Amino acid sequence: MNFLKSFREFMTPVLTSSHFYKKGVLTPEEFVAAGDLLVSKCPTWHWDAGDSKKKKTYLPDDKQLLITRNVPCKKRATALLQQEDDERALEDGWVDTFVHHVPENSEVVDLDEESKEITLTSSSEHVLDEKVGSEMERRAVDDDDDDDDIPDMEEVGDDEDLLVEEDDACVGSGGAGKEEDGEDSVVSSIVKTRRYDISMTYDKYYQTPRIWLFGYAEDNTLLTPDQILEDIYAEYAKKTVTIEKHPYYSNILAASIHPCHHADVMKKLVDQSSADGKYVRVDLYLFLFLKFISSVIPTMNYDFTVKC
Amino acid sequence: MSEAKRNVLFVPFKPVIDVQFWLELHRKKLEEWKLDERPRPSSASFATSSYTLTSSFSVPVFLNKESVDSTQDGPRMKGTIALLNVQSDLHAIRKSSILAEEWSHIRSEWMEMDLKTRWNHLEFLVPFLFRGYADLKKHTFEYYFASPTPILRPPLLEQCCVYSTSSSTATQTAILQCKQIEREYSFEDVKEKIDAFIESLGEAVPWLFVVACRCANSDCVDVGPDGLVCLTLSDLCEEEERKSICSWVLIFLDPSAHERAFGWPLRNALWLLFADHPLFRNQTSINVASWRRNDLTSSFIITIRTPAVSDLEASKEKMAGWLTSQDGKLRAHVIDMHHMMDEGSRLRSSL
Numbered sequence: 231m232n233f234l235k236s237f238r239e240f241m242t243p244v245l246t247s248s249h250f251y252k253k254g255v256l257t258p259e260e261f262v263a264a265g266d267l268l269v270s271k272c273p274t275w276h277w278d279a280g281d282s283k284k285k286k287t288y289l290p291d292d293k294q295l296l297i298t299r300n301v302p303c304k305k306r307a308t309a310l311l312q313q314e315d316d317e318r319a320l321e322d323g324w325v326d327t328f329v330h331h332v333p334e335n336s337e338v339v340d341l342d343e344e345s346k347e348i349t350l351t352s353s354s355e356h357v358l359d360e361k362v363g364s365e366m367e368r369r370a371v372d373d374d375d376d377d378d379d380i381p382d383m384e385e386v387g388d389d390e391d392l393l394v395e396e397d398d399a400c401v402g403s404g405g406a407g408k409e410e411d412g413e414d415s416v417v418s419s420i421v422k423t424r425r426y427d428i429s430m431t432y433d434k435y436y437q438t439p440r441i442w443l444f445g446y447a448e449d450n451t452l453l454t455p456d457q458i459l460e461d462i463y464a465e466y467a468k469k470t471v472t473i474e475k476h477p478y479y480s481n482i483l484a485a486s487i488h489p490c491h492h493a494d495v496m497k498k499l500v501d502q503s504s505a506d507g508k509y510v511r512v513d514l515y516l517f518l519f520l521k522f523i524s525s526v527i528p529t530m531n532y533d534f535t536v537k538c
Numbered sequence: 539m540s541e542a543k544r545n546v547l548f549v550p551f552k553p554v555i556d557v558q559f560w561l562e563l564h565r566k567k568l569e570e571w572k573l574d575e576r577p578r579p580s581s582a583s584f585a586t587s588s589y590t591l592t593s594s595f596s597v598p599v600f601l602n603k604e605s606v607d608s609t610q611d612g613p614r615m616k617g618t619i620a621l622l623n624v625q626s627d628l629h630a631i632r633k634s635s636i637l638a639e640e641w642s643h644i645r646s647e648w649m650e651m652d653l654k655t656r657w658n659h660l661e662f663l664v665p666f667l668f669r670g671y672a673d674l675k676k677h678t679f680e681y682y683f684a685s686p687t688p689i690l691r692p693p694l695l696e697q698c699c700v701y702s703t704s705s706s707t708a709t710q711t712a713i714l715q716c717k718q719i720e721r722e723y724s725f726e727d728v729k730e731k732i733d734a735f736i737e738s739l740g741e742a743v744p745w746l747f748v749v750a751c752r753c754a755n756s757d758c759v760d761v762g763p764d765g766l767v768c769l770t771l772s773d774l775c776e777e778e779e780r781k782s783i784c785s786w787v788l789i790f791l792d793p794s795a796h797e798r799a800f801g802w803p804l805r806n807a808l809w810l811l812f813a814d815h816p817l818f819r820n821q822t823s824i825n826v827a828s829w830r831r832n833d834l835t836s837s838f839i840i841t842i843r844t845p846a847v848s849d850l851e852a853s854k855e856k857m858a859g860w861l862t863s864q865d866g867k868l869r870a871h872v873i874d875m876h877h878m879m880d881e882g883s884r885l886r887s888s889l
Contacts, residue, residue, distance in 0.1 A: 300554065397858040398693045401549045401799045402595045402866075427556065444557045449864065452557060454877045481880045482561060 239435045244288045250512045254497030255437035258288045264515040265296050265430075271517075274298045274532070278429070280478030289432060295478055296430040296439075296516075301532040303424040303445075306460045424448060424461065428532055429484075430516070431477055438492040439516065441523055442476055443485040458485040466526045487526050495522055546694040546808075546842055547799035551584070551666070551685045552596035552861060558603035560679060560875055566606055567621050567672050577620040580605050581613030582666060584803060586745045586791035587831035594796040597803075599666065599685070614745065614803075615685075616644065617666035628671040628680060628870060637686040637857035640667050644686075645810075657771040657815070660744055663807045671870075677879050680870040682860065687805050689856040690849060694808065694842055697823050701725060701839035713825070713839055716751040716765065717784050723751065723766060732789060732829065735768035743791070744770055746807055748817070749827075750786035774817045786817075787839060792828040797836060800828050808842070813850050 245257045256264065268275050279285075280294040319326075427444040445453030445461065455473040462471045462485070470491070476484045499518055503510045510518065520532070571578070583600050599615065606619060618640065622628045648662040656662070670681035701713050712722035728749050736743045752767045768789075773779050788811075794801035804826070811818045818824065827839040863869045 299556070397689055398545055399548050399690070399805070400858060401547050401796055446554075450552070450554055451873060452875060452878060475880050479558065479561060480565070482557065482875075483878050483880055 235435075239433075242435045244434065245437045248512065249437075250515070251500060252497075253437075254493040254495070254500060256432070256439070256512070256515060257437075258286075258432055258434075260512050260515065261432045261439060262290060262293050263513045265293060267513045268296065268516045268520075274301075278478075281480055284478045284480070286432070286434070288434070294431075297427060298532055299427045301426045301428055301530050303426055303461050303530045305529050307463050307527070307529050308460055424453065426461075426530055426532075428530070429476075429478075433489045436489040436492060438489045438496070439519055440489045440492075441487040441527075443487075443527070445485075455483060455485060461527060461529055463526055463528055470526065487523060492519070544696050546696055546840070547796075548802050548805045549595060549597050549794040549796045549799045550859075550861070551599045551683075551802045553582075553668075553683050554598040554600050555873070556600070556602040557875075557878070559601045559605055560873060562603045562606040563619070563621065563670070563679070564672060564674060564677070568674055571621060573623055575620055575622050577618035577667070578606075580607075580617045580619040580666075580668065581661070582615040582617060584614055584664070584801070585793045586614075586743070588793060588795040588833060588836070594794070597793045597801045599683075601668075613661050615664040615666050616661040617668065619668045620670070622669065622671050625671045625673075625680065628669060628682070631669055631682070633682070633684075633860060633868065634857075636667070636669075637684055637859055638855065640665060640684075641686040641688065641857060648810075649814075653814075653816075654772050654775040657775060658744075660746060660771075660803075660807070663810060664803045665806075677874070677876040679873045679875070681873070682868075682870055684861060685802060685859045686857055687802075687859045688809055688853045689858050690809065690845060690853045691856065692845075692849065694845060697841040697843045699838065699840050700825055701827070701837070713827075714749070714751055714766070714785050714787055716753050718751075718753045719765075721751075721753075721765070727766060728787070728827075729834065731766045731768055736791075736831070745791040745803060746771060747789050748774060748783075748786045749789055750783035752782050753784060771811070771815060771817075775815070777816075780817055787825040787827050789827050789829050792830050792837075794828065795830075795833075795836070798838070800826075809850065809853070812844060813847075818844070 245255065248257055248260060249255050250260065265275075265277060269277060275296050275298045277293040278295050278297045279292050284294075285291060286294060425446050427446075429442045429444075430439045431442065432438075433440040443458055443461075445458045447453055447457070458473075459467040459471065466487070470488050471485055472488055473483050474486050476482050476486075496515070496519060499522060500510050524530075524532075582605050584597060585600075622631075644662055644665040648656050648659065651659065664685065666683065666685045668681060668683055670679055672679050701711050711725055713725055713728060714723040715721070716723070731749055735747070748769045748771065750767055750769060751765055753765050767783070769779060769783070790800060790804050790807075792801045793803070808826075821844050823841050823843050825839055825841050828837055830837045860868050861871070863871065
C-alpha cells in the first residue's frame with residue numbers, strides 16, 4: 231500500500247502552473263509563499279527542514295514542512311459531540327440543554343456537608359495529580375498484563391528515595407518550604423491538557439497541504455493512535471483521518487487528515503468568497519485552509535489567524 | 539505591600555519532550571553511539587514567559603531533535619545526555635553524587651571564562667542531565683532527568699514583598715527609588731523600559747538583567763522615566779557601569795506561573811550572583827522581580843536577604859534537582875513508542 235502510494239506520488243509531475251482558482255490546488259512555490267505569510271503573521275507556526283533523507287527536491291531545503299508545537303487540546307472531540315446531542319430546540323424558540331443529563335445522585339444533599347468534602351478531597355492540585363498519576367500507572371499496569379515488554383515502574387528505584395536530599399526551596403517537593411506555605415494547597419487555575427504538534431506538508435499527488443498530528447498526554451507521554459482519534463470529530467475519525475507514516479520523520483506513525491477532498495473544499499470556499507465579492511489571494515490559502523481544518527479537529531486550539 | 543519572612547521558593551523543571559527527540563536518540567544509539575555510554579553535550583530550552591500548558595507546579599523544559607546534538611542556536615540550557623547499555627545500570631546510577639559531579643563540572647567550565655564573558659552565558663546557570671536506557675527493539679525508553687542545584691542551608695529568605703498585584707494600587711507602587719534626585723519609579727515606568735529592551739533584542743534578550751536608575755552622580759537631573767536603564771549582568775561587571783547607577787532591581791523573565799514562586803532557572807543564578815558578581819557583593823539584600831510577560835498581573839517583586847558567604851560555600855556539597863514521578867518518588871520515567879512505530883520498521887529492527 232505504502233509502496234503504491236509512493237510510486238503514485240513519484241509518477242505525479244510537480245505542478246508548475248497555478249490552478250488555485252480553477253481547482254483549489256497549490257504549486258510548491260505557492261505553498262512556500264503561503265507558508266511564508268503564515269509564519270510571518272502567526273509566529274506559532276514555523277518552517278522545518280525535517281529529516282534530510284526525506285527531503286523533497288521541489289521544496290526549499292529549509293522549508294520542507296510547517297509545524298506548530300504544543301497546541302493545547304483541552305477536551306475530547308467525542309465530548310463535544312455529546313454536548314451537541316444534549317441540546318434540543320423547543321417550540322417557543324428556547325433551547326433545552328443537557329437533555330440527556332441525569333444526575334448521579336438525585337437526592338438533596340446538605341451543601342455544608344458537601345462543601346466540607348470538597349475541601350478535604352480537592353484542595354490540592356497534587357491530589358488531582360496523584361489521581362491522574364495513579365490512573366495512568368493503573369493503565370500502564372493493565373497494559374503490562376498484555377505485554378511484558380514495558381518495565382513496571384513500581385519496581386524501579388524505590389530505594390533511591392532515601393538518597394534524595396530534602397529540598398526546602400522547591401515547590402511541591404514535600405520539603406519544609408511547601409509545608410510552611412499554605413498557599414501551595416490552592417488549586418491552580420491552570421489546567422493540564424493534552425497537547426499536539428501539528429505539521430503541514432505539501433502533498434505532491436493531491437497538490438494541497440496535508441495535516442499531520444503527534445499527540446502528548448497530560449503527563450507528557452506520547453498518545454497512542456487510538457487516543458489521538460478521540461480528538462478528531464467522530465465523523466472523520468478512521469475515514470478522512472488515518473494513521474500513516476509521516477513523510478518527513480523516519481518510520482513513525484502519525485494521524486493525518488487525508489487530503490483527497492481538500493482541493494474541492496478549498497475551491498468551494500474560494501468561489502463562495504468570490505461570490506461575496508471578496509477576492510482571496512493565493513498566499514492566503516493556508517489561513518483559509520486552517521479554518522476549514524478546525525472543523526475536523528475542533529478541540530485543538532491552534533488557529534490564531536485573523537478572520538479572512 | 540506586605541511584610542513576610544519565608545523561604546524563597548522555586549518551581550522545578552519538567553521536561554516536555556518532542557517525538558523527534560526520541561527518534562533522534564534512537565538513531566544516535568543505533569548508528570553512532572552504539573555501546574558508548576559517555577555523557578554527550580546537549581541543549582534544551584525553556585520559555586522566557588509563563589507557559590500555560592502545564593501546572594503552576596512545574597516549568598517546562600523543551601527537548602527536541604536538536605537537543606541530542608547540542609547544535610541548537612542560543613540554547614537556554616546546557617546539559618548532557620547519556621544512554622546506558624543495561625537497564626539495571628540506569629536504576630543503579632549514583633543519584634546523590636551525580637548531581638554534584640555535574641554541577642562541579644559545569645561550574646568549573648563557567649568559571650574558566652573571564653568575569654564579563656561568563657555572565658553572557660546564562661545557559662551555564664541552568665544545567666541539566668538526562669540519563670536513559672533505550673530498548674531499541676521494543677522502542678521503549680526509560681530515563682531520569684535532573685537539573686542540578688546546590689541546596690542552601692539555611693534557605694534564602696524573603697525579606698518583604700515590594701510589589702504584588704494583590705494590592706489594588708499595585709501599578710502605582712514605587713519599585714525603584716533614586717536617592718540622588720529623590721524620585722520614585724513606578725511599576726509602569728519600569729515596564730515601559732523593559733518592553734523597549736525586549737523589543738530591541740528580540741529572541742536574544744537575556745532572561746536575567748537589571749533595571750537601574752542611572753543618576754548616581756551629583757550633577758544628574760530628574761529626567762523622568764528616561765533615567766531608567768536596562769543593563770545586562772555582563773555590563774555590570776564593568777566598574778564604570780556599576781558606579782553610574784544607584785538603586786536597581788534584578789529582572790527575571792520568569793517561566794513560572796506559580797503565584798508566589800520563581801521558576802527554577804533563577805535558583806542557580808542567585809547562588810552564583812551572590813557568590814561571584816561584583817554588583818551583588820556587599821549587598822545586604824536585593825530586589826528581584828518575577829517578570830511574567832504573558833501575564834504581567836501575576837508578576838511580583840520581592841526583597842531577598844543576602845546569604846552569608848560561609849553558607850554559600852557550605853552548600854556546594856548538598857545538591858537537589860531530580861525530577862520525581864507523580865507521587866513524588868524517584869522512579870525512572872518510561873516512554874513507550876512501539877505503538878507509533880511503522881510495522882515494517884518494527885519488524886526490521888527486531889530481526
